[in-house]
Amino acid sequence: MSFIYNKRLRGWRFVLFNLCLGLGHAVVLFNAGAYIAMLPRVAGGLSIPASFATWTQTDYMISLALGFPTGAWLARQQGEYRPFVWAFTVFALASAACAYCTSLYGFLAARIVLGFAGGVTLPLGQTMILKEYPDRRKSIGIGVWSLFTLTPFTFGPPIGGWIADNLGWRWLFLFNIPVALAIGGIVGALLSRRGAKTVFSHFDWIGFSLLTLALGSFQTLLNQGNDWDWTNSGYLQGVAFTCLAAFLYWTVWELGIRRPFLDIGLFAHRNFTIGVLMLSIGFLFFQGLLSLLIIQLQLAMGYSSFLAGLVFLPMAIFAKPVASIFHEIVKRCDARPLASFNLLGFAGVYFWLSRFDDPSSFAELFWPKLIEGICLGSFFAPLTVLMLHGLPPARQARAVEIAGLMRIAAGAVGISLQATVLYRRAPFHMTRLAETVTPFDPGFDQATATLTGAGVPETAAIVPFAKIAKQQAAIHGVNDAFWIAGCVFTAMALLVWFAKPTREPQRFSWRRRALELLAREV
Structure with missing residues (x-):
């Protein structure tokens, strides 16, 4: 057993500690959220197809998921801050390898190591930040942590797009190096005298x-x-x-x-099973659709990386305020109606986005994304409460490990699944367009005559139509993916009611009320 130093940080040390842990959490997730906007440029930089570049994102998230329960085991063995410092050191080294690798498989291996090291830091950082808050203020610590959790998925894409357009995609990893070393060094210095109560167990x-x-x-x-x-x-x-x-x-x-390694016996609890499935499936579609849309905005619709990332910025307006409010609301209400209403909100947003038809209309994306930010802010709290309800305190930590792994891994699966939907549906819509837009169509003849009249050769006049058809096929394929997501979220909004209520309604008893009134009179 190590020496235990229980005195909490105070003053500027406490503030600096919170900033370092929050920044570390954001940096790890930024390498997933910001990196999405860079994928087309990564493909060009490594001279590989866009589908191959997607491997570097999905494998990063799979290794991130595997690192999550590993970090929890290291915390039980050695305490939190030592593995945290070492993990960020490895994170910096892997970032350097990512910044200078020129081959796909070398870069992919570095991304896998980067993801695993980042995944180890996630449970360690969350545990450390909660330990610095007294029991009556732990909700503040949870709020700080959730604030940094949402940042990479709201500000990440536009920042990543700006870096890719103006500095080059490798600069994301170059920025990681000093930031990761600084976070590890500062946290190690602040907690250098801190010990931990450790429990030995075989891995x-x-x-x-x-x-x-x-x-x-x-x-x-x-x-x-x-x-x-x-x-x-x-x-x-x-x-x-x-x-x-x-x-x-x-x-x-x-x-x-x-x-x-994982306590899968927890799936015998109904609320845990329903809650973790809702979290995983919801994140599968959210992450997959985010990746699909941001890539197709660049490849099919001609957006720059920054403009494609900017589409997701409206989510930041309400996501964080709503998240802070819902952490308090869920303590006083049954989580099922909150979760059901949230899932129906996602369904409505995705059905709305499935009607997107104008690549140049930013408003068609702005308003749905604004509402999606509200849904994102209210997504995690009710489902987490639902998932943990009825579990003994000793098993709740293991439940969080499974939920973290499944949710992050589901995000990787979602990216590949949505790419498959587009791969299947875009050719279908291209065929439908070829059947309806033919040389026998009066509009086609008129447009062709206009182009040839402007001096374009008749054989070259077909090229703009082919480009438009390809773009429209991609748009319809993306719309199909959103429509499928809307149907799935509607089904999940109904499934959540099969869980047990997290708060039983108080039943009004006339007898009890009469006894209370009689006692007052006496």
Whole structure:
């Protein structure tokens, strides 16, 4: 057992500590949120197709997810701040490798290490910041943490786009290096005399390895399915078999040992299962649609990286204020109606976005994104309360580990799934356009005559129509993805009512009321 130094930080040290932990949390998530806007430029910088560049985002998030429960185990073994400092040191080194790698696979390996180191810091930072607040003010610490959680998904895309347009995408990783080293150094200096009560337990290497194999092979299947034609590829069939076998063996192993990597026995609790599924599926569509839209705005509609990221800035207006309010509201209300109303709000926004048809109209994206910011701010609190309701305090920390891993991994899966939706639906809409817009259409003849009259050769006059058709097919494919998301969120808004209420309504009793009045008179 280590020496325990319980005195909390005060004054400027407390403020600096909060800023460092919040900034560290934001930096890790910025490398997911801001990086999305850079993907087309990363593809160009590495001379790879855009679909290959997506691997560097999804694999980062998978490793980020695996690092989350690993960080929680390290906290139990060594305390929080030492692994936190070492993880940010590795984060800085991996950032340097990302900044200077010129090949896809070297860059991909560096991104995986970067994600795992960042994932380790997430539970450590959250635990450390809550320990510095007294019990009556821990809600303030949670509010500070959630404030920095939302920042990368609201300010991240426009900042990442600006960096890509004006400085170059590699500067994101160059900025990581001094920031990560400063955060690790300052936190280490502030807590250098701080010990921790540690509990020794063996790390479940087999469970961790099997889960890594299952998630890695599943993500590989999704990443490369479109390129290798899914079931017609023997390579992908082998990957699918490996994924299924690893997952089944991992499930049996985790249920049979005393200290598993993840406590999957928690899925026997109805509220936990419903809550964690809602969080994961919701984040799957949110992250996947964010990536799909921001990439297609650049590739199909001609937006710059900065302008494409700027589309998501309206979410920042209400996301953080609503999040701070909902942390208090959820303490006084049943979480089910709050969660259901939130999911219906997401469904309405996505049905609205599925009607997008004018690439040059910023207003068609501004107003739905503004409302989506309200939904994002009210998304996490009610579902987290619903998920943890009824669990003993000793198992709540393990529940948060599973939820964190599943939510982050679902974001990676969502990026690949939405790319598959576009891959399937865009050619369908291209075919429909080819069937309806033909040389026998009067509008087609008139437009062609206008172009040829302006001096454009007749053979070249077809090219603008082909570009417009390709753009419209991409827009309709993105709209289909939003429509599917709206249907799924509507179904989730109904499913959430199968959970047990988090607060029982107080029943009015005439007998009790009469006894109270009689007692007052006496």
